[in-house]
Each structure stands twice: as C-alpha cells, then as structure tokens.
Amino acid sequence: MFASVNAFIEEYRMESQSTQKLLDALTDESLKQxxxxxxxxxGHVAWHLVHDDAGMVQRTGLRFSAPPADAEPPRSAAAIARAYRETTASLLEAAAAWGDDKLTEVNDMFGQQWPNGLTLYLFIKHEIHHRGQLTVLMRQAGVPVAGVYxxxxxEWEAMGVPAPTK
Structure with missing residues (x-):
C-alpha cells in the first residue's frame, strides 16, 4: 500500500515506461494473436491496460482522461500505444495534485472497502500481471520483446551473451 503520492508516482512512472516499451513494439498484425x-x-489485453486499469483508479476519485470502458480496441497498434501514453500522462498529472491524505480514504472496490493507497498499489500489480501476458503473446506473434526487469x-543475444536457458 502506498503511504505517499510521490511513492506511487515514482513507481508507476517506472512501471508504465516498461509497459510503454512493449506497447510501442506491437504491430497491427500482432494484435490478432x-x-x-x-x-x-x-490487442484486447493491450487495450485492457489502457481503459480497464483507468476505471479501477477512477473509483478512488482520481479524475483523469482515459478512453471509455466500453470502447472497442483500436485495430492499430500505434493507436493503442498512443492512448496508453496519453492516459498514463493524464493519470500521473492528476495524482501529482493529490495530497497524501487521499491515500487513506476508503472506496468500494469490487464489493470490498479499500484504502486508495491499496487500490493504487494493486493497480500497478494488475498492470504487471497483464504485461506478463503481453510478453508471452508477443513471442507467439513473433514480435521482439523488450526487457523489463x-x-x-x-537483448542478451544482441549483446553477444548467450541468454540463460536454465
């Protein structure tokens, strides 16, 4: 759970940059995998990172620009990557205006009462979970995967180092 807005911003900025690298590598054809x-x-998993995650955070009262939850995934990989970039920037800007006291406020989240600091923490974990799905699907679609952690x-092979196999 986050105890400070700045801690959330720092963590999400780092994690969203990793997600953005993956989204930027997608091709229109790969979206069909x-x-x-x-x-x-x-394409649906990638789009889920843009709008469904936004809906989770907006339940905290944090208001920022994001595509509607019922929006169909774009057929363009560039459009998904752009929408993620814009949504992330808007979310980070809105979070910067929050005070740390907002993190202890409680809101209904899936029928449970969660402090906003917990919701933001789990929001990031949720994104990491789906980012893992993206990397598997990218490999299946033949799209090169950028390293995250x-x-x-x-990338190992490009550095001339055999990638670990065990």
Missing part, C-alpha cells in the same frame, strides 16, 4: 481459441487477443533473450 489469441491467447487460445475463444479467449482474448493480444533485465534483458530479454533477444
């Missing part, structure tokens, strides 16, 4: 037959596509296999 399904998780499995009858499941979401890579260290080099990816492709």
């Amino acid at each position: 399904p998780v499995a037959p009858g499941y979401r596509t890579l 260290g080099p990816s296999k492709t």
